Amino acid sequence: MDPLSATASIIAILHLSAKVLTYLNDVKDASKDRAQCAIEASNLHSLLVSLRFRLEEGGASQPWYTTVRALAVENGPLDQFKQALETLRTKMTDGGRLKQAGKALMWKFKKEEIASIMARMERLKTLVEIALQMDNFKLSQAVKDDTSFVRTHVPVIQSGVETIRQEQDSIRHHRLLEWISSTDYPAQQSDIIKRRQEGTGQWFLDAPEVARWLNEAKATLFCPGIPGAGKTMIAAIAIDHLLELAQSSSHGVAFVYCNYQAQEEQDTSSMLAAILKQLVQGRLSAMEPIEQLYQRHADRGTRPSLDEIYNALRDVLAHYPSVHIVIDALDECHDGMRRQCLDKLRDLQARRNVRLMATSRFIPEIQDAFRKALRLEVQASREDVKRFVAGQTYRLPRCIQRDAALQEMVQEKIVEAVDGMFLLARLHTDSLLDKRTAKDVKSTLAKLSKGTAALDGAYREALHRIQGQLDGDRELAKIVLSWITFAKRPLTTNEICCALAVEPDESEVDPEKVPDVEDLVSVCAGLVVVDQESAVIRLVHYTTQEYFERTRDAWNPGGHLHIATTCLTYLCFKAFRSGGCSTDKEFEERLQQHQFLDYAAKHWGQHARAVEAEVANLACTLLQSGLLSCAVQVSEISDYKYRKYRGYSIRYPKITALHCTAWFGLASIAERVLSTVEEIATDAVNAKDSWGRTPLLLAAEQGHGDTAKLLLDKGANVNAQGGHYGGNALQAASEGGHEQQVVKLLLDKGANVNAQGGDYGNALQAASKGGHKQVVKLLRDKGAYARLDADDHMTSFHLFYWHSI
Known part of the structure; x- marks a missing residue:
C-alpha cells in the first residue's frame, strides 16, 4: 500500500468521523458515556487530520512512510477505528433509516459495548501520536504490538459487530411485520391453549380425517359444530400440534381467529395480511415481498391493496414445501368477506401446497362451500367434558372439594346435561360457585337445563345470580356487560377501566375512580373472561x-345511551381542547396517556346513532368546537402507528361538522348543524374536506341513506367528484354494496350511471370489484356499460364477473 492509499483511508475515516460526531452531539438524553465518546472521537479526529497532512507533505522513500502504511492494512488500526465508527453510526441511526425518518437519535449502548469502542479509539490514538513523533523504531514496535493484539481480538470484535447488526435487523423486521399487520393471533392462541384441560381434544388429533389433512397435498378439512361445542379449543389444539411439528420441519403454519366484534377490521385484506405476517415470521428470509410493499406505500401513508397482499402471500408461500392454514369461527366473519377470503385462499391452494382447515357453526352457505372437503364434526366427548369439570374442582366450594362422592356426582350430572357442549359445562360449573352445602349443590344439579334451550337457561341463571349481588356489584356488572356486548370492537382491560371511570360533566378522569379489572370479572358471574396475553376483556x-x-330491552335498555354519553364526555375533556397534535411524538404520547381515546374517537358516532336525540346537545359540543380535530386525527391515524415515516400523525383530513355527521349517518344532528352554519346550506353540503370529499360522498360510502337523502334535499351535487379515489358518491356506494340504502336513491336523484374517473373507473366497475351482484344488475338495468379500453382499469376477472350476471 502506497502513501496515497494510506492517505485515502484516513480521508474516508475523517468523513465518517465527522458524521458520527454530529450524531453524538444530537443524541437525546445524553449520558456520560456519550460525552466521553464524543471527546475521544474528536481528539482522534484532530490527530488524524495532522497525520494526513504529514503524509501529504513528505516523501515515500523515507523508512517512516513504510511503517505508517501498516496502519492502513486490512483489519489494521485504521480499519478497527472505522468499524468502531460504523458501530456507533449504525446503532444510533438504525443504519441511517431513523435519521431519514426524522426520529430523535437515542443512546442505546451497553457499558461493555462502549468500553470496546473506547479501547479501539485509545489504541489508534496512541499509534497516531507515536507516528506524529516521526520515531520510526518506536512506531514499528508499536505497530507490531498492536497487530498481535488485533490478530487475537478481531474474531471477538467482528462477533460484536455482527451481534449489533442482527439486533438492528430484528428491530427492522419487527417494524415491517407490524406495518403489514398489527393483529396478534399468536397471543390469542396462547390465551386459548392455556385454558385447555390436559388430555382433552386428543380424539380430534387421533381422527383419520386429521391424519389425511396433515399429510395430503392441498387437503381441506371442515370442522362444523353446534354453538359451544368447543370448536375454538379444537382449532387451538390443531394449531398447537402444527406449531410443534413445524419446529422439526420446514412446513409453514398460519391461523386466524375470526371474531364477531371485529368484523369491521377483519376484511379479506387484513386476514390475508395476518397470514402473510405469520409465514414471514416463520421464515425471515422471505421478507422481501413485505419490504417491497413497505417501500411502495409507507412514505405515502397508503396501504397495500388486496391484490398486492395476495401477490406477496403467493410469493412467500413459494418458500415453503407446504403450509397449513387454520381459520376458526368462519361463521363470525361477515358474509361477503367470508366468500371473498375463501376464494382467495382456494386460489392460493390451487397454486401452492396449502392445506386449509376451518371451523364453523352449521350455516348452510358455509357447509355448501366445503361440500368437497374432508369433514369432522366437533362435539365435546363425555370423557373430555368429565376431564374439564374435574379440572374445575379447585374453583368450587369446599363442600365439593372435600367430598369425592359429591365430586363424582357433579361430573356425572353435568356430563349428562350438556349434550356435547363445553360452554354449557362451563356455565353449569359456574352455577355451583355460590352453593355452600351439599344439599344446595344436589338441588342445583337436579335442575340443570338441557336441550336446545339450555344455553338461554344457563344465561338466565347467571343473570339471576348477578341480580342477587349487592347493589354496587349488580350495577357494575350491568354496565360491564353493556360495554362488552355493545362495543364495536374488542375492548382492552385498560380501555374498559378508563371508560368506567368517566363521570358526567367532568373534564378529566379521576384516578381514584378507575376500577380493578379483577373486580369486573368477579361481579359478572362467569360471563366475562380476560385474555391475559392480549389483555382483551370479552x-x-x-x-x-x-x-x-336478543334480551337487551329486558336487562339493560339504556346501554347505548350510557356508552354514547361516555364517549362524547371523554372526547370533550379539557386535555383535547388544543385540537390535533402537531408532532408524531405528541400524538403518540396522547394515545398512551389517554387509554380510551382511540375507541371513543372511532366509535362515538355509531353509538350515538342509536340514541341521536338524547345525545344531540353533547354531540354538537364536540362538533362545533376545536375538539373535533383531535377526534378526527385519532380516528384516521391511530391504526397506522407503526408507519414510522416523518409527520405521519398530521396526515389526516381537515373536515367540517357536516362531514363528520355524514360519515356516522347522524341525520338529525346533521340537520341541526345545517341550521347553525353561517354560509348558505347549498355551499355547506357541497363543501369539500382537505382530501376533496363531500359530505354526500362520505354518507354514500358508509351506506347512510337517510343522511344522503337529507344532503340531496339540501342541494348536494349528486355527481360531484373528489377524494383520494377521485370518484363520486355513486361509485363509493356501489363499491360498498349499498344497493337499497343509497345506490337507488342516487340514481333516482340523477346520478350519472356511467360517470368515469378515479381509481374506481365507474360505478359498474366499483360494484364488480366489491363482488356485489345485485348492485351490478341494478346499474346495468339503468344503462351502465363496461368499456374495454385501458383507462377503465377493468380487469379480466371483473369483466368475466360482469358478463356472468
Missing part, C-alpha cells in the same frame, strides 16, 4: 353476545 362466548342482544 364475553365467554359468541352465544352470550347473541343472548344479550
Whole structure:
C-alpha cells in the first residue's frame, strides 16, 4: 500500500468521523458515556487530520512512510477505528433509516459495548501520536504490538459487530411485520391453549380425517359444530400440534381467529395480511415481498391493496414445501368477506401446497362451500367434558372439594346435561360457585337445563345470580356487560377501566375512580373472561353476545345511551381542547396517556346513532368546537402507528361538522348543524374536506341513506367528484354494496350511471370489484356499460364477473 492509499483511508475515516460526531452531539438524553465518546472521537479526529497532512507533505522513500502504511492494512488500526465508527453510526441511526425518518437519535449502548469502542479509539490514538513523533523504531514496535493484539481480538470484535447488526435487523423486521399487520393471533392462541384441560381434544388429533389433512397435498378439512361445542379449543389444539411439528420441519403454519366484534377490521385484506405476517415470521428470509410493499406505500401513508397482499402471500408461500392454514369461527366473519377470503385462499391452494382447515357453526352457505372437503364434526366427548369439570374442582366450594362422592356426582350430572357442549359445562360449573352445602349443590344439579334451550337457561341463571349481588356489584356488572356486548370492537382491560371511570360533566378522569379489572370479572358471574396475553376483556362466548342482544330491552335498555354519553364526555375533556397534535411524538404520547381515546374517537358516532336525540346537545359540543380535530386525527391515524415515516400523525383530513355527521349517518344532528352554519346550506353540503370529499360522498360510502337523502334535499351535487379515489358518491356506494340504502336513491336523484374517473373507473366497475351482484344488475338495468379500453382499469376477472350476471 502506497502513501496515497494510506492517505485515502484516513480521508474516508475523517468523513465518517465527522458524521458520527454530529450524531453524538444530537443524541437525546445524553449520558456520560456519550460525552466521553464524543471527546475521544474528536481528539482522534484532530490527530488524524495532522497525520494526513504529514503524509501529504513528505516523501515515500523515507523508512517512516513504510511503517505508517501498516496502519492502513486490512483489519489494521485504521480499519478497527472505522468499524468502531460504523458501530456507533449504525446503532444510533438504525443504519441511517431513523435519521431519514426524522426520529430523535437515542443512546442505546451497553457499558461493555462502549468500553470496546473506547479501547479501539485509545489504541489508534496512541499509534497516531507515536507516528506524529516521526520515531520510526518506536512506531514499528508499536505497530507490531498492536497487530498481535488485533490478530487475537478481531474474531471477538467482528462477533460484536455482527451481534449489533442482527439486533438492528430484528428491530427492522419487527417494524415491517407490524406495518403489514398489527393483529396478534399468536397471543390469542396462547390465551386459548392455556385454558385447555390436559388430555382433552386428543380424539380430534387421533381422527383419520386429521391424519389425511396433515399429510395430503392441498387437503381441506371442515370442522362444523353446534354453538359451544368447543370448536375454538379444537382449532387451538390443531394449531398447537402444527406449531410443534413445524419446529422439526420446514412446513409453514398460519391461523386466524375470526371474531364477531371485529368484523369491521377483519376484511379479506387484513386476514390475508395476518397470514402473510405469520409465514414471514416463520421464515425471515422471505421478507422481501413485505419490504417491497413497505417501500411502495409507507412514505405515502397508503396501504397495500388486496391484490398486492395476495401477490406477496403467493410469493412467500413459494418458500415453503407446504403450509397449513387454520381459520376458526368462519361463521363470525361477515358474509361477503367470508366468500371473498375463501376464494382467495382456494386460489392460493390451487397454486401452492396449502392445506386449509376451518371451523364453523352449521350455516348452510358455509357447509355448501366445503361440500368437497374432508369433514369432522366437533362435539365435546363425555370423557373430555368429565376431564374439564374435574379440572374445575379447585374453583368450587369446599363442600365439593372435600367430598369425592359429591365430586363424582357433579361430573356425572353435568356430563349428562350438556349434550356435547363445553360452554354449557362451563356455565353449569359456574352455577355451583355460590352453593355452600351439599344439599344446595344436589338441588342445583337436579335442575340443570338441557336441550336446545339450555344455553338461554344457563344465561338466565347467571343473570339471576348477578341480580342477587349487592347493589354496587349488580350495577357494575350491568354496565360491564353493556360495554362488552355493545362495543364495536374488542375492548382492552385498560380501555374498559378508563371508560368506567368517566363521570358526567367532568373534564378529566379521576384516578381514584378507575376500577380493578379483577373486580369486573368477579361481579359478572362467569360471563366475562380476560385474555391475559392480549389483555382483551370479552364475553365467554359468541352465544352470550347473541343472548344479550336478543334480551337487551329486558336487562339493560339504556346501554347505548350510557356508552354514547361516555364517549362524547371523554372526547370533550379539557386535555383535547388544543385540537390535533402537531408532532408524531405528541400524538403518540396522547394515545398512551389517554387509554380510551382511540375507541371513543372511532366509535362515538355509531353509538350515538342509536340514541341521536338524547345525545344531540353533547354531540354538537364536540362538533362545533376545536375538539373535533383531535377526534378526527385519532380516528384516521391511530391504526397506522407503526408507519414510522416523518409527520405521519398530521396526515389526516381537515373536515367540517357536516362531514363528520355524514360519515356516522347522524341525520338529525346533521340537520341541526345545517341550521347553525353561517354560509348558505347549498355551499355547506357541497363543501369539500382537505382530501376533496363531500359530505354526500362520505354518507354514500358508509351506506347512510337517510343522511344522503337529507344532503340531496339540501342541494348536494349528486355527481360531484373528489377524494383520494377521485370518484363520486355513486361509485363509493356501489363499491360498498349499498344497493337499497343509497345506490337507488342516487340514481333516482340523477346520478350519472356511467360517470368515469378515479381509481374506481365507474360505478359498474366499483360494484364488480366489491363482488356485489345485485348492485351490478341494478346499474346495468339503468344503462351502465363496461368499456374495454385501458383507462377503465377493468380487469379480466371483473369483466368475466360482469358478463356472468
